[in-house]
Amino acid sequence: MIRKSKAKSSFKYQKGWKNLEVKISKELRDIIHGYVMSDGYIRNGILTVDQAFKQKLFVEWLYFKFQPIRTQKAIQECSRVHPQTQKTSRSLRFWTQALLHGFHNMWYEPYVNSSGVTKFRKKLPKSLPCFFNSTFITLWYAGDGTKTRGFVGAKFEVTALTVEERLLLKDLFLKKYGISVQILTAGISKKGKVQWVLKISAQDYPKFRSLITQMDLIPKIFPYKLHKKV
Structure with missing residues (x-):
């Protein structure tokens, strides 16, 4: 179920959800x-799901999976007008209840910006x-993933991610699954920032493909992210 709304509208959360016992x-x-x-x-214990309209099936999949912790409100369709291009884009959103404070503590660290305001940035737990x-x-x-073009x-x-975080992920792939990954540059952004990727080679792709197809998400909703099974 999807309900249309304007992007500028606010979403008010009921109090007391954080006291609910949810397994x-x-x-x-x-x-x-x-x-x-x-x-x-995550902000204030609330996880926001916000995806482009073309990812409707993914949003509905998450809406079903998050049933124990999400609000009872329908998925909202939001419209945004880009301030420079004036192009309108559509997205789909829903929220969890305010139950995920522990997850926030794991994934975010506080810092003080140049204006003296405390903010939070994501980090690997x-x-x-x-x-x-x-x-x-x-x-x-x-x-964040995609299949490579031109080769498997x-x-x-x-x-x-930081250099240390990329190295940690590389190490985890190898130690836990025997999958060797490379840390490679992938060009420069329009703002002049170096882009980085973790790449799984053709040699280890069968193991990786088997890993990410144990559940139905990728085969059913993101089949274009998979190379054909040989």
């Missing part, structure tokens, strides 16, 4: 972590090795 299963925990690793963000599994990697790949392989966009 988060291992699968749901890993889905939350994987989505936060890619597109999701120290406990990442504990949930670096097929579900987590699949959700991460759904948001896959890659993750990791520009926002």
